[in-house]
Amino acid sequence: MSRIGKITRRAFLVGAAAVAGGVAFGVYKVRQPIPNPLHPEEGSAMSAFLIIDQDGVTVVSGRADMGQGAQSTLAMLVAEELDVDWESVTLAHGPASAAYYNKAMLESAIPGADYNQSSWLRAVGESLGEVGKLLGTQITGGSTSIKDGYEKMRLAGASAREALKMVAARRLGVALDQLTTEGGAVIAPDGTRLPYAELAEEAATLEPPQVEPRRRADWKILGTERPRRDMLAKVTGTESYGIDTRLPGMKFATVRMNPYLGGAMRRFDPAPALEIPGVEQVLDIDGGIAVIARNTWAAFQGAQAVEIDWAPADYPADSEAIFATIAAAFDDSPNSTMRDDGPETQPGTEITAEYRLPYLSHAPMEPQNATALFEDGALTLWAPNQAPLVQQRAAALGAGIDRDKVTVHTTAMGGGFGRRGESDYSNLAARVARQMPGVPVQVTWSREEDMTHDLYRPAVVARLRGVVEGGAAKLFDAQIAGQSLMAQVVPRMFGFPGGGPDRSLVEGLFDQPYRIPSYRVRGYTAEFPLPVSFWRSVGSSHNGFIHESFIDEMAHAAGRDPMDFRLELVRPESPVAAGVLEAVREMSGWDQPRRPGTAMGVAMCWSFGTPVAQVIEVEDQDGRIRITRGWIVCDPGVVLDPVNLEAQMQGGMIFGLSAAVHGQITFADGAVEQWNFPDTDGLRISGAPAIEVRALQTNPHLGGVGEPGTPPAAPALANALFALTGTRARELPLDRTFDFVL
Amino acid sequence: MPIPLTINGTARQIDAPEETPLLWVLRDELGLTGTKYGCGVGACGACTVHIDGEAVRSCQVTLGDAWGEVTTIEGLGTPDALHVLQTAWLRHQVAQCGYCQSGQIMQAADLLSQNPNPSDDEIDAAMSGNLCRCGTYNRIRAAIHDAAGQMQEASL
């Protein structure tokens, strides 16, 4: 704490973040304060995270809600320090501002496995995190919201509380240490209550006092079951998602872009569209068309009716050719060798296998959309998004104006899963709006446009070699080839090159807590312009499957129980990871006699700072297979919001199982073959297992919860299917090979 | 020619082409945005509303074909006067992103009106047309059982 020294009020947030990091490498620019972006008309902005007014306390978070509940958890962190009634806390998403930069996101960009990072490496990561605000990475993703906010939000709450007490002490003429706080008020020894609202304005003028956040043993809100603040709106249909934005005089529109992704539009004929009732205009938006109409449905009809001549795309035309191009990357030198332990050969029984995983769409329930108003050379944008500053840049490009002329409003999101960290929907809305000055326009994509114009989870090919001897693993050698995500995402989001070793291709594969004498992981990148992007747990989603399926193959080759086999490799490397495996073993009744006709599979993956072990049970029902039950044990270090943690783990597992059973995006003649949910579905309630969740708290570092539930789901299912049927799934989706009851 | 339709108890005259699906009449013509668009092809259930108490996919019913009184999530209950299912949804903290939940709740209301005490299999059969990409199914099931219990208690 002493290292903070004197900081100005405006610099407070930055100072607090630096404290959280515990390091300051003296990078001057990085330490420069960022202006507080909040200028509330009423009430006082205590910091970029807190507004106190007559109506209570509003916690402003830079993190968006896409369903993961992070805003609510962030508010709990503030409320814990501030002594306000949970029911009086309101949540709001902050404006696009570098003040909300996500430090934890940048931290996860450093090389090395998370589970064994030394304090020194963490310090470097944290100082890298500071650079985040220079890049403007106000991003919701990477399961980092809570990691990022854990210190910041508590310090914001504590500092505000002390400032409010200072004002009260002065007004009442009472010593500071005589005052307490409770229920949104400062309480004097004689019982006098001074509500925060009456103190806030003056408190905001003080230099923020520096105080330690409360000890965990004293927590009253964190770690307890609290209802999410957005729940009432979400069960009454009153939550306003991006697609629900309604402005006076607003027009409804849709877009139809080249199905040969990234290809140009040669010519189009709007005439058939203009005959459709309700269609008002057809616009050329470069690479495709927009249809403006009285309602979205008329716009959809119009868009289909326009006759368009498309130029081809610049990637291989069908899935077979795409996979051949990916596999050809093995012939080049590796893009990364992030694990390289022990000799290249080991004596024992060798097994080899090739795995192949498809592209995946995100398919959040709310299709892509954004609403824009272009007026007097400036653009206002309402977008359900995970990265407001990225939207600002994309919308500015779309409207042909400077970034500082774009105002971004972030709405609630009907799911994100990584899709809404991209900004194509904002860019296209801006291209439409600039042609309609003074008229607000909502641009909604049809589900078909959304699914066929996604930026997909990369497809990969992996070649595995393993050696077992005396019942144990001696060698694990994985080579994986796929498109480089970073090479695409970094230039697209930030406008500078993103080359170099791509960690996202190999995460979940090189960084797992197994002790194997020879352990080697190499990544090979194939470069072609088929759009790929983040997806819930990204690399760990494919690599969790590859790693944990092949470990299962090795256990089988070694003649061992897959749980025992894993535990023996994991225990010497990480007691935390062994802990989740042992707990899931006990919880699932792994060692109990199995019900006839059933089988279980296990998988474990450490991702986003949290190890998660899962067991899936499958049952043969008259020759068809039902996914009956699932068990999840995670260890995020500290459980802050238990209700939401359980939801995220269950949702993460369902998301992983959905992809494993049904998920695929394939290409024919240059275009995506899946158009809507009937073509690539998610699990339904009838096919979803009953899931039990347990959270351990032995991990010394705080981990994420939004994504780590996804990677182990697919391999746990595939391993259960192997145990039931003897058929090893090395390609996904599984519904190509197995007949499920869904 | 405006088309007459009663929505959430209010008689309206709707001036829109009769082939417009009810979903878009509700959302874009009338501003009732609680009913959601997810797929437009009857495959996700996000657009579920009631016509004369029966759950239908509003993306599959045109304005001209709407054969009875329409109830949307806004008409089922309000933040101040919640339907028993909405109370159960709150108690079980069902929603994640929440986008599918209007449809889930409307579908569940139809189920409970026909079957006051459904088994797990009956819940599965009735609810499998409603996709939730966030994976809230365990809590949906628990909330439906809970609401069924509340309704039975209330009727005793």
Ligand code: FES
């Ligand atoms: S939008 Fe009607 S069923 Fe999907």
Ligand code: FES
């Ligand atoms: S809660 Fe997000 S789709 Fe169901």
